[in-house]
Amino acid sequence: MTAYPTGTFPATFIGGAAGAWRIESSTAIAGEPMPLADRLEVREGIAATSGGVWRLSGVAGHTRYVERPEKTRLDPVTPPLGRPEATMAALIPIRKSAAWWALPQDERRAIFEQRSRHIADSMAFLPRIARRLYHARDLGQPFDFLTWFEFAPEHAGAFAELVAMLRSREEWTFVDREVEMRLSR
Amino acid sequence: MTAYPTGTFPATFIGGAAGAWRIESSTAIAGEPMPLADRLEVREGIAATSGGVWRLSGVAGHTRYVERPEKTRLDPVTPPLGRPEATMAALIPIRKSAAWWALPQDERRAIFEQRSRHIADSMAFLPRIARRLYHARDLGQPFDFLTWFEFAPEHAGAFAELVAMLRSREEWTFVDREVEMRLSR
Numbered sequence: 001m002t003a004y005p006t007g008t009f010p011a012t013f014i015g016g017a018a019g020a021w022r023i024e025s026s027t028a029i030a031g032e033p034m035p036l037a038d039r040l041e042v043r044e045g046i047a048a049t050s051g052g053v054w055r056l057s058g059v060a061g062h063t064r065y066v067e068r069p070e071k072t073r074l075d076p077v078t079p080p081l082g083r084p085e086a087t088m089a090a091l092i093p094i095r096k097s098a099a100w101w102a103l104p105q106d107e108r109r110a111i112f113e114q115r116s117r118h119i120a121d122s123m124a125f126l127p128r129i130a131r132r133l134y135h136a137r138d139l140g141q142p143f144d145f146l147t148w149f150e151f152a153p154e155h156a157g158a159f160a161e162l163v164a165m166l167r168s169r170e171e172w173t174f175v176d177r178e179v180e181m182r183l184s185r
Numbered sequence: 186m187t188a189y190p191t192g193t194f195p196a197t198f199i200g201g202a203a204g205a206w207r208i209e210s211s212t213a214i215a216g217e218p219m220p221l222a223d224r225l226e227v228r229e230g231i232a233a234t235s236g237g238v239w240r241l242s243g244v245a246g247h248t249r250y251v252e253r254p255e256k257t258r259l260d261p262v263t264p265p266l267g268r269p270e271a272t273m274a275a276l277i278p279i280r281k282s283a284a285w286w287a288l289p290q291d292e293r294r295a296i297f298e299q300r301s302r303h304i305a306d307s308m309a310f311l312p313r314i315a316r317r318l319y320h321a322r323d324l325g326q327p328f329d330f331l332t333w334f335e336f337a338p339e340h341a342g343a344f345a346e347l348v349a350m351l352r353s354r355e356e357w358t359f360v361d362r363e364v365e366m367r368l369s370r
Contacts, residue, residue, distance in 0.1 A: 098190070098191055105251060138320055139323060
């Protein structure tokens with residue numbers, strides 16, 4: 001059950017008393033909040049631990065909407081995680097509605113990109129904001145996605161602008177639960 | 186970890202001494218075979234059992250490639266699982282290569298449908314062959330997909346034709362492990 005293939009990145013986020021990241025704030029943007037915790041540990045793999053106040057798991061891997069011309073533009077400006085200057089981070093778990101998941105692929109893509117410009121308008125924030133998208137829906141988790149962002153303190157304003165932009169678009173009318181956790185190390 | 190949302194169908198397939206389905210044959214089409222077992226139990230949910238000779242889990246849910254015009258044609262001819270006359274079944278676990286998963290969405294779709302006609306040419310076999318596609322890659326399973334088929338004995342020939350057609354197309358050059366298990370009840 002736990003032999004993840006090359007190209008996938010399973011991770012477990014554990015909120016509790018331990019971990020490299022301090023949880024500065026945890027805000028419910030839509031739906032129920034997450035229980036409060038002081039620190040966040042990010043562990044590789046789907047950890048079967050019962051430790052911490054809460055645990056969220058997800059798997060990053062292949063792209064679901066990105067097309068070749070976008071990938072060609074994204075790849076050279078996409079920064080790695082773990083840059084030393086990126087001492088701020090955000091974990092934003094998101095759940096989309098049943099109406100979203102009932103749509104066929106072309107209609108989800110049209111809302112995501114043609115109408116909400118998720119990829120095109122996020123690109124302006126690269127390489128300042130590093131990100132990784134973990135998928136959690138097939139894992140029976142309370143969220144469909146765990147979005148993870150890392151940035152230097154001088155780009156905190158850009159990060160706020162990025163999430164405000166995404167939330168203002170049609171795609172976000174399908175988000176029925178969202179919690180924003182801001183972190184520092 | 187186990188509260189799956191409406192619209193998802195988690196299942197665990199257990200090969201062993203028990204279960205409603207008799208395993209008539211198990212053939213490695215590509216890569217390693219599966220250990221032999223007499224019977225197959227299909228259990229709802231991601232069962233944490235250690236029973237049986239082998240266990241494979243997956244989650245069926247939203248479509249990954251189907252577009253609206255295809256969905257409109259598929260929905261009215263798609264049969265349910267569990268038809269009383271469908272006393273034959275097949276479980277075909279499949280893994281695709283790293284090269285497949287590295288492709289962006291538009292190039293996977295082009296291979297899948299424009300070049301391999303997976304959806305268009307499978308449609309001729311509906312409603313004779315009922316099917317459900319379980320996704321397993323994000324679960325760290327040894328296969329990416331568990332494909333499940335049910336049909337009446339008089340449509341066994343059509344089933345053989347369907348899988349032979351799929352295997353003859355470009356999409357299948359990306360399949361690096363495949364086992365065909367034929368079942369009856």
